Amino acid sequence: MLKKSGVVKGATTRTKKYATVHRDDIFDLAYNVYYSPYVAKRPSAPHLDTRLRLVLCHATGVQKEYWEPIIERWFADPAIGGIVSEIYAYDNYSHGDSGLLNRHKVGNESNWLDNSRDLVAFCHGLGLSSRNGSPLVAIGHSLGGSTCLYAAVLDPGLFTSIVAIEPVAYDGSISNPKKAKDPLRLLHYMKSSLKDEFSSREDWLNYFEKESMYAPFDLRVKSALRDTLVYQEDGKYKVKTPTWAHVQSYIGSRHSIRAIYNGLLNIGIPTLHIVGGSARWNHPDTGKAISHALGEVGELIVVPKVGHMLVAENPVETADSVKSFLVKSRKHWIDNEGCLDPATGKVSSSKDYDSLFIPDPEFFEHDTLGQKVEAHRNSIGHALDLAVKGDASHLPGPDILRQAIDLANAKAKL
Known part of the structure; x- marks a missing residue:
């Protein structure tokens, strides 16, 4: 699978005053781009290429490489690999390689709406837009799903369609304050269970395979993450996404979920909402609430017997659940926005x-x-x-x- 890496700038402004160390700091976003193994039938100018381009946004605590088993499965299927030209996956500003680049820039405040601003800036920085004459699909999981949804509100013409996999975009407190999650209990659990520094590679691998949040992941996903999650410094193995980045991300969601949910009413493009049949992370009414907000542009799929982390734990089922929507997205774009x-x-x-x-x-x-x-x-x-x-x-x-x-x-x- 042909892959190249790069860095592009994120949004120039942040919602929170202390989101960056200095007011003029702009986060760097590290990304990989994966190219389809299929050659186009005929030479085509970029703005007349009918193949899809995909942008992938990851969940909290993971990074861009965990998409690779799904990407490989898509490209292995001619029905998908033949209609997708490029797939871009990038790290959230405080995660993975982006987190390393920004470790002296990240402040102590977070708001998930800024993640959507970063996604818009990422696409603009690389010249990715459905306005350019080629369809662009945003696909996100959990935090990334919310990122894609609100980015479509900020820039309505940017995407052709959206796939939101278990997006954190609805809180029970919106309809019933008594059903809201207890954030303090969640943060206490994270602080006590997450580790981000190890004395040796053996120590890291033991934690990764047996004790970490990554232990239940599919073997193919673990293979993609095992060495890309960490870096060496001062003789130690350190996780690129430290514990504080996890905690800060979850705190940031508290300031933005209501705005993200309200923004769903303004989305006017086909949107696939994928829910894990056994998932318990989101509020149980999330599927119904998001479907109601999206209205006729929304489509809901429940994947049986998978949980919230289905992208990492069930990549085959996740990849296959998206395929037919990608085919429909291309057809919809050609029939409505074609030349x-x-x-x-x-x-x-x-x-x-x-x-x-x-x-x-x-x-x-x-x-x-x-x-x-x-x-x-x-x-x-x-x-x-x-x-x-x-x-x-x-x-x-x-x-x-x-x-x-x-x-x-x-x-x-x-």
Whole structure:
């Protein structure tokens, strides 16, 4: 599996005053990008590539590598590997490699809404957006699921669809304060059970395999995490995500769950909500509450006999539960946001999308929108001319085409 790593900047502002050590600190976000082993049927410009790009957001206490068994299973299936071009997985600002990069920047306040701001900044920093003409799907687990949901509220056009796996986006206190979790008992348990420093590799492996939160994980996930969770310093093995980062993350959720849940009402893209049939971490009414808030854009799947950490404990079941939604997401994007067929002036269907025209190569050599319009007119001249003469608001299409039509209309009025 071809993989590359990189670093991109997070959000430039934080919700909490003391979220960073210095006010002008900006967190670094370490990421891996995994490339599909399947070659596209024909050369395609980035903004006309109909394959999906995925962005993965992890849960508290783990890091980007725990997605790798799921990614491998997706790429092993031609039905998915053939429609996905790239998969990006990054570490939350206080976790994993991001946590190491930011260890002298992270303050003592946390708010989960900032994780969503980081996700938006991450995508923008890498030029990932459904506005670019290629579908982009956000997939998150627990903390990461909430991150994806609220990011879609902050930037409604960023994603094509969302997969939220056991998202922490509903608290019983929203409807009944008596049903809220006791945060002090949770934090006491974490402080007493988590370890983040070990005298030797043997000491670390013994803890990892027998005592840690990672012990129940699937063997494939443990293989991906065993050596990537720790680093060596001063002759010791230290966990990249220390105990305080776990604790701070959970505290941060208390300040944001209500806002995340209320934001669900503003999500207008297909959203798959996956619940573990045996999960007990979230409030028992979470599935019903989130489905009610999402309305017609929401789809709920209950995966039997799996718990809250299904991504790590049941990667096969998790990967398979998402497959059909990914296929539907691509079809939905093509049918609703696809490119105009130059012969008919209509949006092509998902069945014949791959046979659409290839624009003149000169189109991609121009930098300014005005130049692109002039070059592009030769390819879709008939459809564009019709749009300029009439009302183009009803014509869906890539963002660049909408801009081209708007600019052409503006020129016509001069």
